[in-house]
Amino acid sequence: MTTTAAPSPADLWPAPHVASPVDVTVTLPGSKSLTNRALVLAAVATGPSVVRRALRSRDTLLMAAALTSLGSAVDTSGEDWTVTPGAFDRDAGVDCGLAGTVMRFVPPIAGLARGSVAFDGDAHMRTRPIGEVLTALCSLGVEVRDDGRGTLPFTIAGAGAVRGGSVTIDASSSSQFVSALLLAGATYDEGVEVLHRGAPIPSLPHVEMTTTVLRAHGVEVDDSVPDRWRVAPGPIAPVDHLIEPDLSNAGPFVALAAATGGSVTVRDWPAVTTQAGDALRDILTAMGCTVERVADGVRFTGPERLRGVDLDLHDVGELTPVVAALCALADDPSVLRGVAHIRHHETDRLRALATELAGLGADVTERPDGLELRPADLHGGVFHTYADHRMAHAAVVVGAATTGVLVEDVATTAKTFPDFAGAWTGVTGGSAAS
Numbered sequence: 001m002t003t004t005a006a007p008s009p010a011d012l013w014p015a016p017h018v019a020s021p022v023d024v025t026v027t028l029p030g031s032k033s034l035t036n037r038a039l040v041l042a043a044v045a046t047g048p049s050v051v052r053r054a055l056r057s058r059d060t061l062l063m064a065a066a067l068t069s070l071g072s073a074v075d076t077s078g079e080d081w082t083v084t085p086g087a088f089d090r091d092a093g094v095d096c097g098l099a100g101t102v103m104r105f106v107p108p109i110a111g112l113a114r115g116s117v118a119f120d121g122d123a124h125m126r127t128r129p130i131g132e133v134l135t136a137l138c139s140l141g142v143e144v145r146d147d148g149r150g151t152l153p154f155t156i157a158g159a160g161a162v163r164g165g166s167v168t169i170d171a172s173s174s175s176q177f178v179s180a181l182l183l184a185g186a187t188y189d190e191g192v193e194v195l196h197r198g199a200p201i202p203s204l205p206h207v208e209m210t211t212t213v214l215r216a217h218g219v220e221v222d223d224s225v226p227d228r229w230r231v232a233p234g235p236i237a238p239v240d241h242l243i244e245p246d247l248s249n250a251g252p253f254v255a256l257a258a259a260t261g262g263s264v265t266v267r268d269w270p271a272v273t274t275q276a277g278d279a280l281r282d283i284l285t286a287m288g289c290t291v292e293r294v295a296d297g298v299r300f301t302g303p304e305r306l307r308g309v310d311l312d313l314h315d316v317g318e319l320t321p322v323v324a325a326l327c328a329l330a331d332d333p334s335v336l337r338g339v340a341h342i343r344h345h346e347t348d349r350l351r352a353l354a355t356e357l358a359g360l361g362a363d364v365t366e367r368p369d370g371l372e373l374r375p376a377d378l379h380g381g382v383f384h385t386y387a388d389h390r391m392a393h394a395a396v397v398v399g400a401a402t403t404g405v406l407v408e409d410v411a412t413t414a415k416t417f418p419d420f421a422g423a424w425t426g427v428t429g430g431s432a433a434s
């Protein structure tokens with residue numbers, strides 16, 4: 001986690017305080033995770049693909065730029081993006097920003113390039129782990145030039161083809177290590193077999209998302225044995241993708257219903273999905289909300305009394321910031337566990353949440369793998385976001401229930417949500433904190 005210099009007043013956004021229950025319907029932008037998987041596979045497919053309702057945000061534009069730099073043509077001018085595969089026949093540079101999906105998913109396909117592909121990113125990105133993927137790529141026949149620390153910057157010296165084969169990795173710090181190798185696997189001469197050895201893999205729904213998107217492209221995947229995946233070599237068919245709304249980014253909106261005792265309907269919530277955010281239906285139900293499918297989506301209605309919860313969020317760690325914010329508002333104690341890995345996300349989220357929620361008066365204890373929260377009277381103050389979009393989401397949820405919350409650098413939400421502050425002002429009725 002980077003230290004916090006005093007933010008300038010211009011960087012402090014007054015989170016709207018919501019005095020009465022909301023009753024709104026929201027349309028959310030597309031899923032980051034689905035958009036970036038669709039883009040990667042489209043770039044190595046046998047013909048042009050369309051990614052409809054693609055998310056236009058920092059992470060997805062960085063992915064589009066990375067694939068363009070390798071040699072594909074990605075047209076991001078409209079709501080529906082088209083990807084035309086091209087020869088990866090040049091040297092390239094990839095800016096990963098703070099996008100885990102770019103830093104982990106692009107190197108395995110960069111091995112196919114006839115040229116050197118240099119990777120770097122934001123200052124904090126140089127601390128997020130990638131070593132397991134780089135070591136795996138070496139053993140699959142890819143030349144990697146790095147300083148051995150297992151972080152950015154590094155260079156993939158592509159040889160035009162990758163042998164592939166079987167590799168054992170420890171993916172206990174990020175599911176993206178597995179997804180990265182599987183996404184590229186069909187393009188390798190021998191395909192790929194990935195075995196995981198180590199503590200349980202977090203965020204497993206995201207690996208299921210990867211296998212689902214691969215199968216949609218006609219790729220043969222064997223995931224019949226836990227902790228072992230096989231991707232057969234073969235052509236990747238072009239696909240016309242329709243991207244689902246981002247259900248993890250539904251978090252702050254459905255939390256608004258819980259925090260105000262109001263109703264929020266999320267339009268087009270898919271009936272079947274691999275998105276981790278789908279777990280919000282169960283989590284908010286456990287906190288006392290009523291969650292029901294309605295004609296245009298799923299409606300969340302907040303309770304009179306918000307219940308505390310004891311939850312293992314190992315599979316859905318990215319929901320922790322918003323859930324922690326709600327727990328800080330709940331009427332009983334809560335324990336959130338199983339999420340040590342989110343210390344490797346956009347910031348050390350457990351440290352950051354404990355620090356910033358405590359700064360607003362929350363009674364919170366940081367545990368090695370989670371947080372404990374007990375009821376307390378919250379008050380206003382500055383909530384630092386550490387360049388983490390989901391810290392800003394936590395901040396606005398507390399700010400809806402508490403006057404005077406100032407969100408530092410709310411623009412950091414652009415990582416996965418265009419104009420989040422505008423959307424939040426819209427659903428909260430636009431009353432600024434006093």
Ligand SMILES: O=C(O)C1=C[C@@H](OP(=O)(O)O)[C@@H](O)[C@H](O)C1
Pocket residue numbers: 032033034100101173174175176179202203206317318341
């Ligand atoms: O593959 C993906 O799209 C993601 C996987 C998860 O990463 P971790 O396994 O590192 O938690 C998740 O938290 C992240 O937001 C997106």
Ligand SMILES: C=C(OP(=O)(O)O)C(=O)O
Pocket residue numbers: 098099100101318345346390416
């Ligand atoms: C962990 C996250 O992102 P990334 O894809 O950068 O890992 C996230 O969005 O919560």
